[in-house]
Amino acid sequence: MTAVRPAGPPSDGFAVSPTLAINERVAELRREGRDVLHLGFGEAGLPVHPVLRQALAGAAHLNSYGPVDGSSSLRGAIAGWFNRRGLPTEPAAVVVTPGSKAALFALLLALPGDVILPRPSWVSYAPQATMLGKRTLAHPAPAVSGGIPDPGTLPEALAQHRRDGLDPRIMIVTVPDNPTGTFPDTALLARLVEVARAEGVTIIADQIYAELAYDPAAVPDVAAIAPETTFVTTGLSKAYALGGWRFGVVRVPANALGEATRLRLRAIGSEIWSCVPAPIAAAAQVVYEAPAELTSYLDAARQVHAGLCGAVHRIVERTGMSCRPPQAAFYLYPALHNGGCPAWSADDLATELLEGQRIAVLPGTAFGDDPAFLRFRLATSLLYGTTEDQRWETLSSARQGNLLSLPRIANALDRIEAGLSALVAAHGRVHPCPE
Ligand SMILES: Cc1ncc(COP(=O)(O)O)c(C=O)c1O
Incomplete structure (x- = not known):
């Protein structure tokens, strides 16, 4: 099994950031034809508001320092x-x-x-x-x-x-x-x-x-x-x-x-x-x-992030992992066990999720966490869609209260539930770390 933990900071500190590295790894796997659910990268995943496109385009002639x-x-x-x-x-x-x-x-x-x-x-x-x-x-x-x-x-x-x-x-x-x-x-x-x-x-x-x-x-x-x-x-x-x-x-x-x-x-x-x-x-x-348009964009963006993160949090809890309820943005930080686990590391866990379940996450070690704490970060924002149209559709579904029934979102949630449940089934009991 190929290790997927992106290179952490080497001793001299000069390495590509883990978050960019996982992004590149996922792109590579996708080029090889593997269907990877990308929960590893904290990009906001929503479209550019037209007001901002216009402002940018209207200033394109400004070429002075x-x-x-x-x-x-x-x-x-x-x-x-x-x-x-x-x-x-x-x-x-x-x-x-x-x-x-x-x-x-x-x-x-x-x-x-x-x-x-x-x-x-x-x-x-x-x-x-x-x-x-x-x-x-x-x-x-x-x-x-x-x-x-x-x-x-x-x-x-x-x-x-x-x-x-x-x-x-x-x-x-x-x-x-x-x-x-x-x-x-x-x-x-x-x-x-x-x-x-x-x-x-x-x-x-x-x-x-x-x-x-x-x-x-x-x-x-x-x-x-x-x-x-x-x-x-x-x-x-x-x-x-x-x-x-x-x-x-x-x-x-x-x-x-x-x-x-x-x-x-x-x-x-x-x-x-x-x-x-x-x-x-x-x-x-x-x-x-x-301007009012951007305030309303931001309200809808919050609804999207809160709606999807909330749904993933419910899944994480159903699998029996522990995780604080998210209060902001598009991140969750679940723990497979609360205590340290000498037999297995967060890096192994991320590798297992990517290779076994085709779900990309960042291990807690990327955030300086102890490898023995089996924690990892899920970023939900790349599930909003790959095209601009899909991303606008995601925003308007959240406004209408039916975000979770959008087929691509519902499918992603099913895959997350299946993948995390399989992880817990395989490793929750094999490494009975103290709570
Ligand atoms: C906590 C935190 N600070 C800063 C940044 C960097 O943001 P920027 O795109 O403004 O450089 C990020 C991006 O992931 C972040 O998560």
């Missing part, structure tokens, strides 16, 4: 978007980048110190930090924590890391979280923020999924809790399904730290990407001005 950190009108629109969400923001506190990945990399380059990450956490944080010569401290994020490091045990862990010679000064939190599709409650997040303050740790809040929370008002805002020390990153890839357009945002705190970092981000941008592509910037401006 623009300002490194975005035009003042674009930064004004983005500041307005933050202000409408209750986060007072001046245009000068906004920096735009070609994707939030670039924003995160630039922030990690601009800020000093080693990096505290939740374990598990999104695939790219640790490799980015490693590429920049930083060390990463992966602190457990218990299932109930909604993806953030456990604040109760963090101070002691930091003290130990400092004794070991590390210099933890940055913490990344993903709210809502990938891979778990969950978010913390405000009280728990506030406890973590208190720890960060007391420890002199700056927070990077990756909020790329905030608009895709099924109940957006319920998502706590890290920068509202810790305005003086939080850098927010976000972008258009997920909520507006514009991953390939590459547009990201950083919001810096309104103080000396924020200003110094903003100047560094400008310097980094000026030496690497120069500016965001002008036609993309024009389309982004439309997004952040929030």
